[in-house]
Amino acid sequence: xxxxxxxxxxxxxxxxxxxxxxxxxxxxxxxxxxxxxxxxxxxxxxxxxxxxxxxxxxxxxxxxxxxxxxxxxxxxxxxxxxxxxxxxxxxxxxxxxxxxxxxxxxxxxxxxxxxxxxxxxxxxxxxxxxxxxxxxxxxxxxxxxxxxxxxxxxxxxxxxx
Amino acid sequence: xxxxxxxxxxxxxxxxxxxxxxxxxxxxxxxxxxxxxxxxxxxxxxxxxxxxxxxxxxxxxxxxxxxxxxxxxxxxxxxxxxxxxxxxxxxxxxxxxxxxxxxxxxxxxxxxxxxxxxxxxxxxxxxxxxxxxxxxxxxxxxxxxxxxxxxxxxxxxxxxxxxxxxxxxxxxxxxxxxxxxxxxxxxxxxxxxxxxxxxxxxxxxxxxxxxxxxxxxxxxxxxxxxxxxxxxxxxxxxxxxxxxxxxxxxxxxxxxxxxxxxxxxxxxxxxxxxxxxxxxxxxxxxxxxxxxxxxxxxxxxxxxxxxxxxxxxxxxxxxxxxxxxxxxxxx
Amino acid sequence: xxxxxxxxxxxxxxxxxxxxxxxxxxxxxxxxxxxxxxxxxxxxxxxxxxxxxxxxxxxxxxxxxxxxxxxxxxxxxxxxxxxxxxxxxxxxx
Numbered sequence: 301x302x303x304x305x306x307x308x309x310x311x312x313x314x315x316x317x318x319x320x321x322x323x324x325x326x327x328x329x330x331x332x333x334x335x336x337x338x339x340x341x342x343x344x345x346x347x348x349x350x351x352x353x354x355x356x357x358x359x360x361x362x363x364x365x366x367x368x369x370x371x372x373x374x375x376x377x378x379x380x381x382x383x384x385x386x387x388x389x390x391x392x393x394x395x396x397x398x399x400x401x402x403x404x405x406x407x408x409x410x411x412x413x414x415x416x417x418x419x420x421x422x423x424x425x426x427x428x429x430x431x432x433x434x435x436x437x438x439x440x441x442x443x444x445x446x447x448x449x450x451x452x453x454x455x456x457x458x459x460x461x
Numbered sequence: 462x463x464x465x466x467x468x469x470x471x472x473x474x475x476x477x478x479x480x481x482x483x484x485x486x487x488x489x490x491x492x493x494x495x496x497x498x499x500x501x502x503x504x505x506x507x508x509x510x511x512x513x514x515x516x517x518x519x520x521x522x523x524x525x526x527x528x529x530x531x532x533x534x535x536x537x538x539x540x541x542x543x544x545x546x547x548x549x550x551x552x553x554x555x556x557x558x559x560x561x562x563x564x565x566x567x568x569x570x571x572x573x574x575x576x577x578x579x580x581x582x583x584x585x586x587x588x589x590x591x592x593x594x595x596x597x598x599x600x601x602x603x604x605x606x607x608x609x610x611x612x613x614x615x616x617x618x619x620x621x622x623x624x625x626x627x628x629x630x631x632x633x634x635x636x637x638x639x640x641x642x643x644x645x646x647x648x649x650x651x652x653x654x655x656x657x658x659x660x661x662x663x664x665x666x667x668x669x670x671x672x673x674x675x676x677x678x679x680x681x682x683x684x685x686x687x688x689x690x691x692x693x694x695x696x697x698x699x700x701x702x703x704x705x706x707x708x709x710x711x712x713x714x715x716x717x718x719x720x721x722x723x724x725x726x727x728x729x730x731x732x733x734x735x736x737x738x739x740x741x742x743x744x745x746x747x748x749x750x751x752x753x754x755x756x757x758x759x760x761x762x763x764x765x766x767x768x769x770x771x772x773x774x775x776x777x778x779x780x781x782x783x784x785x786x787x788x789x790x791x792x
Numbered sequence: 793x794x795x796x797x798x799x800x801x802x803x804x805x806x807x808x809x810x811x812x813x814x815x816x817x818x819x820x821x822x823x824x825x826x827x828x829x830x831x832x833x834x835x836x837x838x839x840x841x842x843x844x845x846x847x848x849x850x851x852x853x854x855x856x857x858x859x860x861x862x863x864x865x866x867x868x869x870x871x872x873x874x875x876x877x878x879x880x881x882x883x884x885x
Contacts, residue, residue: 441778
């Protein structure tokens with residue numbers, strides 16, 4: 301499970317094809333203007349990033365681990381990414397609560413969301429991880445599922461050309 | 462994002478986390494965040510500090526001698542590495558080399574057809590025979606070719622016939638007898654050689670932004686040059702970018718044989734002002750945008766080269782049909 | 793977050809002690825145009841970065857920086873009177 305990262309979890313929920321490609325290091329994030337804007341804003345709002353093993357945490361303060369996102373475009377993907385970090389910390393014996401902070405809110409009602417790693421969400425996360433392992437072991441990437449969200453994706457040109 | 466062409470003698474320095482090119486005009490600041498390629502077309506001095514800095518910023522440095530001859534490229538450490546992609550690319554070379562090579566040759570023919578059809582429509586009926594050959598006979602011949610040497614012969618035939626067609630529509634003083642490369646012997650050969658080299662280096666810069674390995678090529682033999690994939694992917698863009706720009710510069714009298722070339726007994730090269738006019742025209746062609754039929758957004762010709770890299774990558778990874786750039790992708 | 797601006801003009805009036813710092817930041821992203829004017833094509837993410845970097849070095853109560861953002865070079869016209877000895881935006885050096 302060492303080569304599974306928070307980003308891989310996030311992508312799996314968001315788009316299985318993106319997850320597969322990123323896992324196999326066909327990473328195209330640097331080619332996207334939107335991703336670059338996201339990174340620049342991330343730096344503006346967050347100066348205390350902490351790296352433990354393979355995971356990058358935006359902020360640990362008190363009982364909370366905070367994950368900062370530019371927008372709430374895919375709430376569930378962000379949620380599982382954070383749950384993954386909480387699980388990683390738990391494995392190290394550190395029990396924390398999670399907080400998701402969206403710099404821009406469009407879909408959800410508030411900026412800050414408390415995320416807890418309980419038995420049911422931990423089970424869900426474990427299922428996702430086993431599904432990812434099956435997905436990435438396939439010899440070819442999953443087919444393109446045309447969707448409106450593709451327009452904003454760093455992989456858009458790759459998929460649609 | 463941007464390209465700088467250094468046409469004067471001077472020194473390139475790293476200064477305050479950016480670049481400074483010092484020449485007889487004094488300091489010329491080059492914004493490090495605003496460029497991704499530098500062409501040195503005259504004597505430029507630099508040290509390893511600059512090279513390291515360019516590498517960290519993913520900037521490619523192309524070096525030329527004073528006679529428009531390409532001497533090499535400083536290519537930063539690969540920013541994209543995918544073991545899976547490399548393995549698949551090698552597999553594709555072993556298993557599908559001919560298929561990819563044929564797709565490229567067909568792509569060249571299609572784009573030449575599109576470019577020449579314009580002249581045919583405007584009264585150059587002599588072109589009809591060649592245009593028909595490109596559409597009928599040539600594809601059949603290509604389909605029946607079984608090995609790479611036959612495919613390469615067909616490719617050479619296309620270019621040969623293409624050069625021969627120039628006398629139909631090109632201004633008289635530029636028409637030439639035959640394609641002569643190192644060194645070019647007349648103005649048109651000088652333009653073709655220089656234009657193709659610029660396209661080759663620009664393609665290298667675009668492949669750098671993909672996960673493809675520059676060394677593994679399909680139409681050209683991988684032994685041909687260090688970065689032979691760039692030779693492959695630049696082929697279909699030659700008619701569209703290099704030749705369209707040449708025809709425009711020649712027929713619209715932007716370049717003249719007397720004013721813009723240095724001619725010697727056995728070679729002919731663009732002079733300083735000729736180089737500027739031609740490079741400026743090429744650069745604006747690379748940056749020209751069109752609405753793409755499947756992406757539904759504006760794409761520059763330069764980006765289209767990178768996207769051909771994506772197509773090839775998709776072909777080798779997941780067997781998507783590989784159709785190199787065609788002018789028909791313009792909406 | 794604003795729109796996708798891709799071209800900016802940047803004018804600054806800052807205290808003598810900070811002129812050099814501001815100049816250094818600007819020349820990383822833009823072409824030097826006139827004494828305290830920079831301009832050039834810039835990706836939206838770098839507009840955020842240049843603003844953040846400048847914010848850190850200036851005196852908020854004393855200095856004045858003005859950034860005009862545009863979509864590109866096609867939506868304005870310019871006229872030059874006199875001579876510009878060095879065009880920082882030229883593709884040639």
